[in-house]
Amino acid sequence: MNAPRRKPVPVTAPSSDDELYGITELAKEYGISLRAIRFYEDKGLLAPRRINGGRAYTRRDRVRLGLILRGKAVGMSLAEIEHILSLYGDHGEGHAQQLDYLIGRIDATMTELDTRLRHIEAMLGELGEVRSQLKKAQAAQRRLRKG
Amino acid sequence: MNAPRRKPVPVTAPSSDDELYGITELAKEYGISLRAIRFYEDKGLLAPRRINGGRAYTRRDRVRLGLILRGKAVGMSLAEIEHILSLYGDHGEGHAQQLDYLIGRIDATMTELDTRLRHIEAMLGELGEVRSQLKKAQAAQRRLRKG
DNA sequence: CAATCTGTTGACGTTAACGTAAGCACTCGG
DNA sequence: CCGAGTGCTTACGTTAACGTCAACAGATTG
Numbered sequence: 001m002n003a004p005r006r007k008p009v010p011v012t013a014p015s016s017d018d019e020l021y022g023i024t025e026l027a028k029e030y031g032i033s034l035r036a037i038r039f040y041e042d043k044g045l046l047a048p049r050r051i052n053g054g055r056a057y058t059r060r061d062r063v064r065l066g067l068i069l070r071g072k073a074v075g076m077s078l079a080e081i082e083h084i085l086s087l088y089g090d091h092g093e094g095h096a097q098q099l100d101y102l103i104g105r106i107d108a109t110m111t112e113l114d115t116r117l118r119h120i121e122a123m124l125g126e127l128g129e130v131r132s133q134l135k136k137a138q139a140a141q142r143r144l145r146k147g
Numbered sequence: 148m149n150a151p152r153r154k155p156v157p158v159t160a161p162s163s164d165d166e167l168y169g170i171t172e173l174a175k176e177y178g179i180s181l182r183a184i185r186f187y188e189d190k191g192l193l194a195p196r197r198i199n200g201g202r203a204y205t206r207r208d209r210v211r212l213g214l215i216l217r218g219k220a221v222g223m224s225l226a227e228i229e230h231i232l233s234l235y236g237d238h239g240e241g242h243a244q245q246l247d248y249l250i251g252r253i254d255a256t257m258t259e260l261d262t263r264l265r266h267i268e269a270m271l272g273e274l275g276e277v278r279s280q281l282k283k284a285q286a287a288q289r290r291l292r293k294g
Numbered sequence: 295c296a297a298t299c300t301g302t303t304g305a306c307g308t309t310a311a312c313g314t315a316a317g318c319a320c321t322c323g324g
Numbered sequence: 325c326c327g328a329g330t331g332c333t334t335a336c337g338t339t340a341a342c343g344t345c346a347a348c349a350g351a352t353t354g
Contacts, residue, residue, distance in 0.1 A: 024300075034301085039342060052350085054301060074266045075222010078341075084270075087277060091284075096292075099285045106278045110271055117267045119221045120260050123231075127260075130234060131253045137238075138246045145243075171330075181331085186312060200319085201331060225311075 021057040023048075029062075030069055040068055043078050045085060064088075074116070084109060168204040170195075176209075177216060187215060190225050192232060211235075221263070231256055 027034050040046045041055075045068055048055040057065075064085060071081035087106055091098060174181050187193045188202075192215055195202040204212075211232060218228035234253055238245060 035343060070266050070270060074263060074270065096288050099281055099288065103278060103281050106274055110274050113267050113271050116221060117264060119217055120264045123217060123221065124257055124260050127234065127253055127257050131250060134246055134250050141243050141246065182313060
């Protein structure tokens with residue numbers, strides 16, 4: 001079963017028209033595969049416009065992609081990232097309830113990130129101790145060799 | 148093809164003999180499944196002794212398991228965690244080269260963790276901004292309702 | 295006009311990290 | 325002696341996050 005073919009077009013405007021980017025540009029810029037970018041789209045994390053069948057990304061899309069990758073670097077699942085992404089974006093003229101809800105979710109998210117941060121700090125601390133132990137051993141060795 | 152059967156034994160000493168723990172104790176203590184613990188063993192992250200076919204964990208094993216889970220909480224893969232775990236443990240009487248190598252790896256690991264930490268801090272910062280924007284909107288709403 | 299480039303959509307493969315299930319082995323309490 | 329409890333192993337299933345591949349369509353270029 002083949003989907004009906006649209007007619008794609010390069011879109012790849014080096015720096016001309018209206019601040020739109022092709023998928024390959026984004027891929028190279030962030031060092032990821034085209035497949036990954038499309039995958040994020042499938043998962044609803046990105047929603048580029050279509051220009052004659054080709055994906056066209058705006059600055060805003062680029063920012064989102066950046067957030068996605070940052071999320072991954074931090075060890076979040078795509079689901080969690082989607083969660084966070086939804087906190088950005090136009091909550092234009094949101095009603096009071098919406099605002100409360102959003103702020104609540106942001107607080108929750110920040111708390112979780114804080115926990116992670118503390119875990120990392122703990123690991124850094126422990127590794128630092130191990131390191132200084134090794135440093136001591138190293139110094140001892142040197143004393144044996146030189147003195 | 149069946150492996151030859153050993154004879155397992157509870158080992159489950161509540162707090163008596165020699166500071167050994169059964170697999171279920173560990174599982175409950177850390178809130179994970181037996182399967183997961185065995186899985187970590189398969190991956191070489193744990194290596195409990197066997198007492199009559201049953202796994203017997205020491206305090207040291209418990210600490211390692213803690214490190215594993217902390218690593219996961221921080222978003223590391225089991226491979227990365229194994230990497231880090233190898234930095235602990237007896238480098239007893241290590242030779243100079245070994246020490247240099249280990250310290251180098253610790254430094255590398257710490258640098259990487261530092262990067263993650265910075266990513267998280269960045270996200271926290273951005274979320275903080277979004278939050279304060281929403282707070283402003285919230286205040287505006289209240290002014291409309293009350294005054 | 296044919297080759298090449300860029301892009302699109304399935305469909306299937308892969309790796310990591312387990313979960314689930316089945317079947318067997320000891321031990322212990324009644 | 326029998327059933328429940330605990331543990332072991334092997335084998336297969338599952339989810340996430342892509343990678344790989346095939347087949348095709350416009351555009352561009354020699």
